[in-house]
Amino acid sequence: MSLRAITYKTVFDIYSRINGFQAPQIWQFLEESQWWSSEEIRRFQDENLQKLIEYAYRYVPYYRRVMKEQELKPKDIQTTDELIKLPVLTKENFRNNWNELISTQANSSKTSIRKTGGSTGEPLRIMNDYSNGAWENAAFRRGLGFAGCKLGQPIIQLFGGTLGLAPESFLKKLKAKFSGVVFLPAFEISHDTVENYVRKIKQSKAQYLRGYASAIYLLAKIMEDVKLNISLRAVFPTSETLHGFQQETIEKAFQCEVFNQYGCGECNSIAIECTSHNGLHVSDEHVFLESLKDKERVLDREMGALTLTTLHNYAMPLIRYQNGDIISLSKALCSCGRSFSRITKIYGRANDLLLAKDGRLVSGTFLPSLCVNVDFKGVQQFQVVQETKDIIHLKVVKTPRFVESELGPLFEVFQRYLGDVKIEVEYVASIPRTPQGKLVFVISKFGNKLLHKEDKK
Template identity: 45%
Template sequence: MEAWRAVGSWLADVFLWLRGFPVRRTASFLMSSQWWEPEELKRYQDELLRRLIRHAYDNVPYYREVMQQRKLTPADFNGVEDLVKLPVLSKDEVRKNYHRLEARDCRGERFIRTTGGTTGEPLRVVTDKHTGVWSAAAFRRGYSWAGYRPGSGLAKLTGGSLGPGKETWRQRLRSWLTGEIFLPAFELSRENVKLYVEKIKNRRVRFLRGYTSTVYQLATLIREAGLRLTLEAVFTTAETIHPFQRQTIIETFGCPVFDGYGCGEINSVAFECEEHRGLHISQENVVVECLRGGERVKAGEMGKVTLTDLRNYAMPIIRYQNDDLASFATEPCSCGRGLPLLEKIHGRSNDFLVAADGRLVSGSFIPHLFRHTCGIRQVQVEQAEDRTLTIRMVKGPAWSLEEEKMVVQLLQKYLGGLEMHLEYVPEILPTPSGKLKFVISRAAEQIF
């Protein structure tokens, strides 16, 4: 079956190539460039950046103005180090300057990438064919580190911004040719988990990809239902993967997990290799900086992810900040690839609470904290800019004043003596994008 699907994938690539998407050729370039020496990769990236800056200066009204205000010309940019001469680009600025960020000379087919975001207000970014090709090729390379080859079969547990919506005939044909199947993430439940497992088994799919939380949910449901599903690798994306999630996924599917990082605006930013020491940046496509207070942080320190898409000429995105926090690895990866390594994606800045002494505390500890408090069904902690906490709780049947005291004590233990307000609510509502958040923090944003 796999041999047939390899032929099918080749055919699908020919169709793509005929439509102007040479993904296979680009992927094979990336397969070789990953082994270049770091200096050679850096030179290549610097060259791409110089070209992008020249293009932005000549054709993009927003960047023309920004550079003129700062008395800069493309000659002031030799490489990635010079990026600091340009301001960072926030989501709001992209929204405000949407049309002024579009390149005037861009001809040919354009595509729109839309992202939900936690505020629920969608953000749109225009891309061209070139962007899509390099991004797809980087995906292919990243997944190859887990042993995936076109034709291996991939189940995509997707929905929302990752999902295909209604499948077009092209997608259906592609799915048939390549062995890629779509499983709707939001419809997954205890009742239908068996159908999901059967579909994966019947199509002899050996790889699974999805949002971290939905893959974890699938794993949990499979265990609860006493089902078995063995895979070769699982790809998680879009959300921080916590150690307990990784462990459950590994044990359920009997295979390693490969995390990937990207955002709707800029895909395929970094992928985990077989050494599992962090995520290698797709350096031929993107520049990643980690900033704190506008300065680049040292390796090992957490900073705000700042991305420059080297392959989007339709709407150049330079030094874009998406609220994620990450740190660079202090040691190179033992796999020998020349691509730089991110040690960890820590999550969004609004997932971090700031303790009384200024320490950053990941909000992921909140659900663990309340595992044993059966009188409180749900908790949400909101932190204002001045670090004041509002604790929202949903009472369970076994609620008591003792439990309330315990909640306050636990939070004080981790966060120190911050001002706290307790509120009881009938339920905790999801954000407009549908995520149920344990922590909403406006304090961490002030630090970065």
Template identity: 30%
Template sequence: MSVKGFLIRHVQWPLMERLKENRTRHYLRELQDAQDTSPPQLIERQREKLKRLLRHAVHNVPAYASFAAEWEVSRVPPEHFLQRIPVLSKAHFRRHANEYLTKGIDPTKLIGNRTGGSTGEPTRFYLDRRAVERYEAARWLGLSWHGIQIGDPCVMIWGSPLELNQHQARQYRWKERWLKNRLLLSAYELDERRLDTQLALIRRFRPAYLYGYASALYMLAEMMLARGWTVGIPLKGVVSTAESLHEHQRKKITEAFEAPVINEYGARDGGIIAYQCPRGRMHAFSENCYLEVVDPITNLPLYPGESGALLVTDLHNTVMPRLRYQLGDVVALSSQTCSCGISYPLLETIDGREDDMFISQSGKYVHGHYFNHIVRNMESFRTFQIIQHEPQYISLKLVKEPDRFQPADVNRLLAAIRSALGEVSVQVTYVDQIAPTGSGKFRYAIRECPLTSGQALE
């Protein structure tokens, strides 16, 4: 047992709760109680929270003030009233952010945050402590399903903290190491030449689990398997987050680290939305958020099992409510229940980002997974990146597999692209590597032109 972890659980956290009124463990107990209730009870609990949020938003938030009169006379359930409010796009929110602040709130007393801005301008927003603590509680609940406790040692394969200077970055790493029992390894510095050093750091730290970007964990796993190396210590799990986790990545990570892969689904501007249970299903934390899935073109609601754009309503962020916020991801809800006994509702699939979807010349959309499946079946390429700048203009970056490259595979790939998208112009460039985005993530499929939609706030 980790002595530092024991001290964090039994000394540091009780002190935080007493001196700083941290309520993370209180919210964790609430979430634990909720997961044992029946699905109808969960729905009713969520409905009451949504009702309180809507009442607050229409009376106290300028962006929603025009709905106040309608709210007062409405007799429909809150989830039906919510559908009368336009979808909130990131672009609209960025331009009108101040209108979403609750009246009388002093932003200097709030917690400022921002998205990574991996394909465009970052989105800046505010939270209060209680909302952040509820996110953390959801993460710890999901980890607890796999035997991971608060304070357990963790190695994080992560990007750099956003907007920190060198001194602040050092402080951040110190706090992570000594107050949270986490060792940070940079996702930017994964290099076969330093693999032995990085594995030695992991072994010396003896983590209970690893936590990192799906692509970074996959890259590390591939390097280990190529050399026949293992991490050499037992792990409770490897937590994949921040990116879509593909099945081929899961298999490689499981093989390399000899541990189960646990999928975490969340976002800076959406909180911790769902966690994978030991049976492999993704449970959404309905106590913290209300989720909708809509057609990405029309914004009309979709049935469970149908993939579409995810809309998130954070039920606890009352300082800056964002109702029906279009997170940018493509998911499908599920009407099934899970045999694990956890009552939280299920996500059927998480298909990645909305801007991973491409527009064909005929107006249909094609998910970026399509290109990933094609390239993965070709031995000529180590990796790739495809970007749709305009519906008819594509750029394709390819990293060759030196000993296996076949020029005919390039023609096969171009034919597959045009089969899906129509007669598009494709600019092919051969590169030595695909650089990560500013936050350290790797993006393989990116659409820069907008999907047509007339019903969202743009």
């Protein structure tokens, strides 16, 4: 182990002892449990779920009320299968019952509040136990290890950072230094700055790169344009849907494999790919995942609303929480020997799903891929909005070279995927990014059908 890794581990160990949780033990535990059988994982989940339900019933007013309304006692939910007796927690419920979701035992000196991005621009706040933070951190580090990235090895992080609006805390800077993290801003990548980025990555001696999928892609694409490349060991795109064409460009620019990661602000470190690239391994010891349609669990590999239960966040337990993402899951074993469940596909947010003429929900992820296969010289950007059945609203940002016939291939693809829908085109000056700087290709209200909505009384 490198000197930097030893220092980081020692400091983290002392810090965790002071704050009453056991980070080194959790790290060690996760290193071993990754080789458990499905049965062992299931038993661990059931045991931890029982504890959490018992606790939530006693100390979390929201769950106590919900369980009473459903005439449930903790003994009625002993296994992850029995969890379906509880209603899901929608984002709306979460916002409306924020105070009630906090444990009456939560100790403000041992918790932190984390703000999440929220694609609609309304941030959510999560109260996180320090010990849950240690589970997230350990699951994250273990996931990087799937790709060979060890603790203390330098890793470039390409994220939004604070955008210069708020100074990073001293502790965060210190933590970054000892964990080997080198931050580069995600929103300043351009043809003018690309050489600077490449130089900084080379200087850092980092062999690993992690960041927003779109930011890594943009960097890779510009590197390709100006004929630059860097040889890394692995790239970890996260936070956004990774499209096939993006992955190809990234692999070429950085001459290495891409390991897709998945998490959300409400629950970090949910899943990551292994070297088999056979879906993303879920950190089953940290979070229990379900995929639901019409309140029922869907079959292996079928599209459904991601529904998560955090197993260790006692300050603010999230039980059957739906973050709005649509995924498919599988329990089938992976050739790498790990028995974790796997996210076999991330369809994006419910808002990304378009309604076809025949009533099927179709992932809008075919649209970004289209941009690669068709050379849109006159189209700088586009966005698809579907608010009404049978009508697609297409917003287009033109360049001076635009000719109307360029939209032909777009119309053809819409017809192929969605059937005979009407397309209304609107030319706009720009398409705004989300407050987190993300580009959104599709905005549709029809994917919400997969999410459980409270019956209005």
